[in-house]
Amino acid sequence: MKSAILLSLLIASSVPAAEVFEAALGRETELPKGKEADGILGDFVLRSDKVEAVISQNSPNRKANMSTFYGEDGVTPGCLYDLTLRGANNDQLVVYGPCGHGPVSFVKVVSTQEEGSAAVESVTTAAKNGGIFKRHEYRVKDGVQGIFITTTLRNETDKPQKTFTKSDFTRFDSTGSTTDGIFWTDAINPAHKCGYALGTLNLTGIEKLEDTLELKAQQEVVISRFFAVGTSPAQAVGEVRAVKGVKQGTVAGQILDKGEKGISTATILVPDGEKKTISAYPDAEGKFNLKLPAGQTEIIVEDLGREASKLAFAVTADGMVTPKIYAASAARIRFDITDESGKPIPCKAHFAPLNKDAPKLNLGPKWRAHGCVDQYMSENGQFTQQLPPGKYGVVVVRGPEYSHLEQEVTVEAGKEHVFKGTLKRVVDTKGWISADFHNHSTPSGDNVCDTDGRLINIAAENLEFTPTTEHNRFYDWEPTIKALGLEPYIKTVKGIELTGSRQHVNAFPFEPDPLKQNGGAPDWNDDPRVTVLTLRRWQGERADRWIQFNHPDLSNMFIDRDSDGIQDGGFVGVGSMIDGAESENGPGTDILADSPFRLSRPAGSLAMKVNPVREFVWRQLLNQGLRVTAVGVADAHSVYGNGVGCWRCYLPSSTDEPAKIDWAELAPHAKAGHLVLSTGPFLEVTTQNGKIAGDDDRATGGIDLKVRVQCTDWMDIDRVQVLVNSRPDPKLNFTRATHPQMFKDGVLKFDEKIHVPLEHDAHLIVVAIDEDGNQQTCYGTSDYAKMRPCAYNNPIYVDADGHGFTPNGDTLGFELPAGGLKVDEAKEKLMRAGVIKDEPKAAAPKSEVEHKTVGKKKKKD
Missing domain, CATH: 2.70.98 (Beta-galactosidase; Chain A, domain 5)
Structure with a gap:
């Protein structure tokens, strides 16, 4: 006792x-x-x-x-x-x-x-x-x-x-x-x-x-x-019902396969009235425990790739029911994807139902990697995806430097198909690494993407250097990278995107303090110069601190500060205070645009809208002597649709192994503008003197550019255009139709020396693009599938007279755009320049990529 x-x-x-x-x-x-x-x-x-x-x-x-x-x-x-x-x-x-x-x-x-x-x-x-x-x-x-x-x-x-x-x-x-x-x-x-x-x-x-x-x-x-x-x-x-005193009993059940193994992936649909259900989930052993109102009930057990099961039983007040539910084996594909050494490798698979009248796939929410809409992203290439029985077109990819695998697969009820293959690295980027300086996961607050999902997404698209840039808090992705075993594939540094109602700013490196508000980060200021100076000096100045304008309104920042339509120089001096600004952060490819704005008539609207074209304004500002390094990013907030991979940058690196990347070594290259922006093609531009993007060079009478473009097996280019002082030179426009001898069909698409005649100082940008191409092989049903393969370098500045580089001041046929431009004024300017003749048609419905809430005040619930 x-x-x-x-x-x-x-x-x-x-x-x-x-x-x-x-x-x-x-x-x-x-x-x-x-x-x-x-x-x-x-x-x-x-x-x-x-x-x-x-x-x-x-x-x-x-x-x-x-x-x-x-x-x-x-x-x-x-x-x-x-x-x-x-x-x-x-x-x-x-x-x-x-x-x-x-x-x-x-x-x-x-x-x-x-x-x-x-x-x-x-x-x-x-x-x-x-x-x-x-x-x-x-x-x-x-x-x-x-x-x-x-x-x-x-x-x-x-x-x-x-x-x-x-x-x-x-x-x-x-x-x-x-x-x-x-x-x-x-x-x-x-x-x-x-x-x-x-x-x-x-x-x-x-x-x-x-x-x-x-x-x-x-x-x-x-x-x-x-x-x-x-x-x-x-x-x-x-x-809740238990606290409210509702008479209930306990259902302690288990979902099993025929081999008595618990099924953890199922969803139990619990009836609520005649037409509604509420979801419940089993644990790793297939067990579930629920309190349900007393009376007769019927639950439905669903699991993708299995036939649904129903079970009816009576629940008594304060009693317990212990049902066992047996489910058939799942129809599924098991993937075994490796690199050329036989090592498992991060990758992405997407699935297209081929049977007539097959229902649209829903593998899970767009916020996660392991099953998002009709795709699955894996950290190691070893995974299984359950699917309804049927025929599928299955594609496996790993970003634009690797080959792809493609099969038609018939998935039979209760059976497993094994999809095994090797993703070969076909694009040689030795001496360069791929980077994206701007992405988000759930700590940012304006999205709910799993942090592990974001990092798997990054690895699957083969981005090698990705700073941690959550909204308004210092944060560190490194622990999650380690937990996922992705250290060989991704390198990060701790940083932030400091945001408010106007200009957003990315900055890194910093040291987070997770027990402080915002991880110890400062507050945003409406004057970008104050924000930039604060970030530059926070936690002490350091040589490798990178400061970047995100999706900037270039007119507001550099031309018309109060957006009253009068040029006032913007926030004077801010251009010299930053290291770079995003030129690209979405699925568009506007580097060859012919005006600083365009008109659109949104679907369902009677009113037209003036839309700035950032890339054109950047080209105008370059001619005014503003040397702002262009950066290409995804600014990803979900995994499917608005994930990473739409734009990236290539920059020089002494190592090709992500685990050995040192930002202190990369920073001088980035700050010097040694960045090539790309939706996938790997573009190299070198002068006869060995100068690359962002560099100054000197030549009399002209200069030779060595232009080399590689693409993986699901991508192509059909045009190479040289911009001289931001203008496309018609004599330096090379296409497959006009210069077929210059273009190739293998991985190496273009490898030519281009002579650029010069009488005056000029900055040079080379654009490689597939004007009628897309990227459906890589992105499937995602909006990114519509992107054209495109790449261009930051300018190379050529001193043609030996007196130092002097910008030419050309505004490319349009005055520098001030704010507050009315639709009628914009239309008149575009028609006068010959850009348009008639009013634009209604735009297609906006895609989810365009529906970003960054920096917008949310309506209170």
């Missing part, structure tokens, strides 16, 4: 008890982790035996991530930042604000009299809130799988006051409400197996909760909610 008592005491003492603590004095290491974890030093951690949560502290500028909400009221102290099952480190929540967000008066620990509970309160006094007192209490209790949130609103004035009560709840793509009024959300990536549910428990002082309440003088309202977390939306909904 005595030993039994001692054993029970020992077991009781080992069970975690509810507690609350400030993440400091060594306990900051106990902050929960996960995809959207945003806790920092000084936040409050609430824990029970079931869950752990983070409530944000009241500190200046406290935000989950800097792009969640913009503007002065975008701070989110006193909000629920993180919520995950105890020890799961699987937070998927960006922020939950029970009545919106904004400044608070204080956030502090609350003493509770209830055993096994802990609480934090956030209070905004009436004096700070227009007369409305607001208090949120967040409380956890042992044995309960969620957090209780009690909101008190009180009008402390002698007049009626309106108050906003709608919750902030970000960010999820899959949401819904149950028939009994419980709001639920699924994780962005269902493979993360997490869901949330929110239910109202009680209302005092009002009969119905609306987004806006009008409180009478001295009226008080109390709103009680329960916020549950589970391994799926369906599990979380069951936890």
Whole structure:
């Protein structure tokens, strides 16, 4: 008897008890982790035996991530930042604000009299809130799988006051409400197996909760909610119903194949009313645990490549059902992709159903690598993709330096097809590495792409140097690169994209402090010169600090600062303060554009729109003596559609092994403009004196350019054009039609010496392009498939008279574009220049690539 008592005491003492603590004095290491974890030093951690949560502290500028909400009221102290099952480190929540967000008066620990509970309160006094007192209490209790949130609103004035009560709840793509009024959300990536549910428990002082309440003088309202977390939306909904007192039973089932092996990839569809379902997910062993309302029910088990299964059974209040569901073997393709040495290699596969009337594929959300729409990206070339039985066109690629593999594959029900092959490196880029200086994943806040998905995406497209450039926070991708085993393929440095309502700026390297707001980064300033100087000197100046303008409005920055239509020089001096500016960051190829703007009539609109052409304006500015190095990037925010690979840069490197790349060695090359921009072709341009992109050279009467272009087996070029002082010289325009002897059909497409006659100083840009080509072999159904293969070098500056280089001032037939240009004015200028004759037709619907929210103020939920 005595030993039994001692054993029970020992077991009781080992069970975690509810507690609350400030993440400091060594306990900051106990902050929960996960995809959207945003806790920092000084936040409050609430824990029970079931869950752990983070409530944000009241500190200046406290935000989950800097792009969640913009503007002065975008701070989110006193909000629920993180919520995950105890020890799961699987937070998927960006922020939950029970009545919106904004400044608070204080956030502090609350003493509770209830055993096994802990609480934090956030209070905004009436004096700070227009007369409305607001208090949120967040409380956890042992044995309960969620957090209780009690909101008190009180009008402390002698007049009626309106108050906003709608919750902030970000960010999820899959949401819904149950028939009994419980709001639920699924994780962005269902493979993360997490869901949330929110239910109202009680209302005092009002009969119905609306987004806006009008409180009478001295009226008080109390709103009680329960916020549950589970391994799926369906599990979380069951936890809310349990707290609400709904009679339920437990379903503890398992999904198995015929060999009694658990199936982890399935989705269990739980009925909610007559037409709706809520998803649940099994664990690694195929097991699942749900609370369902008492009564007869039927669940459906779906798994891509398997026939769906149904199971009907009765659930009794407080009872348990333990069904086993057996599923047929999946139809699938197993991939074994290696390099020429036989080593597994990162790659991408995309699948095109070939059967007539085959349904559109949906392998998963566009935000992840392992199954996004109709593609799969792998970190090592060893993977299996389940598919509905049928015939498919399957293509495997690894960026524009490698060959491709292509097969028609018939996938039979219950069987596995093995797709085995070698991706050969066919383009010789020795002495150069491929780089993309601008990409994002979920820490940026304006997208929810998995960080591991972004890095697999980078490896699959064979980008070798990719700085970490999340929005408004210093961050480091290196730990994820190591965890994925991608160190041989990707090198990163820690950096940032500092953003606001106007010019965005990339900068690196820096050292993040993950326990500080923004990782220790500074704030953005509307004057780009202040932003640039701040970044240049933050954490101390260093020779390899790179500062880059992102997707710049060149007119605003360098021509018309206040966009009033009058040239004022822009932000004078800023051009000499930066190292580069993005010329390319999307699927377009406008380097040969013939005007600084174009007109479009968006689909469904009666009004035309003036669209600047950045590449043309860059060429104009070069002629004015502004030497701004052009950079080509993806600015990727998803994996499918807006992933990496649309533009990249090649720059010289002493090593061809990404693991050995040293940014300190690359930086001088980048700062000197030794960058070639490309959607895929590998272009080399060298003068007779060995000078390359960005260099100055000297020659009398003319200069020879050695131009060499390589393309992989799914890409071609049919034109090489030399721009002399930004103008395409018709005598230096070479095409397959006019100069067939200069073009080849193998990997080496062009290898010629071009003599450029010069009477005056000139900068030279060589453009290699396939004018009617696309990249469907690489990108499949993605918008990037429409890109033309294109590459061009940063200018080589040639002094033709020995007196130093002098820009010619040519504006290419158009005055430098100031802001505020009206449609009629733009049309007149374009018609006068002979660029257009008639009004443009309606534009095609915008693609997802064009729908970027970077720097835009988001509408409050």
